[in-house]
Amino acid sequence: MKFLDQAKVHIRSGDGGAGAVSFRREKFIEFGGPDGGDGGRGGDVWAETVDGLNTLIDYRYQQHFKAKTGVHGMGRNMTGARGADVTLKVPVGTQIYEDDNETLICDLTVVGQRYRLAAGGNGGFGNQHFKTSTNQAPRRANPGQPGEEKSIWLRLKLIADAGLVGLPNAGKSTFLAAVTAAKPKIADYPFTTLYPGLGVARIDGREFVLADIPGLIEGAHEGVGIGDRFLGHVERTRVLLHLVSAQEENPGKVYKTVRRELEAYGGGLAEKPEIVALSQVDTVDAEARKKKAASLKRAAGRAPLLLSAATREGVEAVLRALMAEIEAARQADGKPSAEVRS
Incomplete structure (x- = not known):
């Protein structure tokens, strides 16, 4: 469809x-x-x-x-x-x-x-x-x-608990496919994702809906690229998962680029709780991983989670971090937790 x-x-x-x-x-x-x-x-x-x-x-x-x-x-x-x-x-x-x-x-x-x-x-x-x-x-x-x-x-505007944001090829679709039953298109070229995708992720007896949108690039809020058109689909989310690829030369600069686009778009996206993760860490050695994590930490103001959807390194930690934010928002709204249905 x-x-x-x-x-x-x-x-x-x-x-x-x-x-x-x-x-x-x-x-x-x-x-x-x-x-x-x-x-x-x-x-x-x-x-x-x-x-x-x-x-x-x-x-x-x-x-x-x-x-x-x-x-x-x-x-x-x-x-x-x-x-x-x-x-x-x-x-x-x-x-x-x-x-x-x-x-x-x-x-x-x-x-x-x-x-x-x-x-x-x-x-x-x-x-x-x-x-x-x-x-x-x-x-x-x-x-x-x-x-x-x-x-x-x-x-x-899709109804989801968590939304994935980041540059093209940040590993968003790979993460969605790894933690849900969704089957997004995955390839090694930019803008592989042309349309938003949804999936249900489960962790520790709880479940939540995860939304993936096309990657953002600089100037997206002005119509550059295609991600700006779909930012409305993460307006309703309770938390954002911001993925920055370990393959980037300067992860801190990339992080700030995406944050500027979220702030320029408006819709309350910049004020939402955010989980920051350095993705695709399996593609770099230990020294490069440490250096790029430090760069991202300086830009984000907190230590990022390390993630590799391909090897499942850090996947559960990221899901638990997302679930904690979602549970806190649900309790604030007076809504019950989402148990996994048998």
């Missing part, structure tokens, strides 16, 4: 049905009076989060959604049926914006959450409503009210 995290769609709720002009016609009843029923209400347009979706790809192939018009009223005081609703099924974490792509309509973060995007028009009154003492046989009825019509933007 292809990944799509933004889509523009056009929605229209249903018009209300028209009221009826009708008179009672029965044998031996000379003056039956008006009996025109009301029109039915038009259908609404809803957005609903469902389980099992992690992309908006369906909205690349269908962009127009229209609810049904209410049924017109009929004689014998019969009200028309309500028009059928239309429901846009979206993944958890979807934000919906107005046509300007800036005004937030709703933020759907829980499975089963629903939001009415456009209300259907009310049905028109039948002629029975217009009967008065001076007008016993009204020959007028209201048309139904028109529905709402507008364009909206769907924007997906």
Whole structure:
């Protein structure tokens, strides 16, 4: 399944049905009076989060959604049926914006959450409503009210507990593949990861969701590279795992480059708890490892964890550090710990 995290769609709720002009016609009843029923209400347009979706790809192939018009009223005081609703099924974490792509309509973060995007028009009154003492046989009825019509933007921000950040080829996808069942593309050239990936990591009887995004480069917040487009997917995370490759000449400089991009992007990313790790340590000797860890420590202000996803060196230590931050955030939110499901 292809990944799509933004889509523009056009929605229209249903018009209300028209009221009826009708008179009672029965044998031996000379003056039956008006009996025109009301029109039915038009259908609404809803957005609903469902389980099992992690992309908006369906909205690349269908962009127009229209609810049904209410049924017109009929004689014998019969009200028309309500028009059928239309429901846009979206993944958890979807934000919906107005046509300007800036005004937030709703933020759907829980499975089963629903939001009415456009209300259907009310049905028109039948002629029975217009009967008065001076007008016993009204020959007028209201048309139904028109529905709402507008364009909206769907924007997906993945729901994850921890997010991976770093330069291209920092070992993020390798780490994700090593600790989860995810199978991201892994290669020895930059920007191997083109789309965000999710996986569930487990450690010490606990589990959390880990998100990987394409690598960041200098100027990413201004649109350089592709990582800036996907930074929104780690906005909701509780902690960031910042990986710096041991193959870099100056890990401290690389660390500061990525931190500048996080700060320039905004969205609270720079304020999130951060675990710093020197990755791919299996590719350098002991002396180089020590030197580069010291460089990273000076830049980050704390000793980095040493990590090699290929040999699994330091993997459990990193997972435990992430889990500690996540548990602390969950307790602060009053949410229970995530036990591993059997």
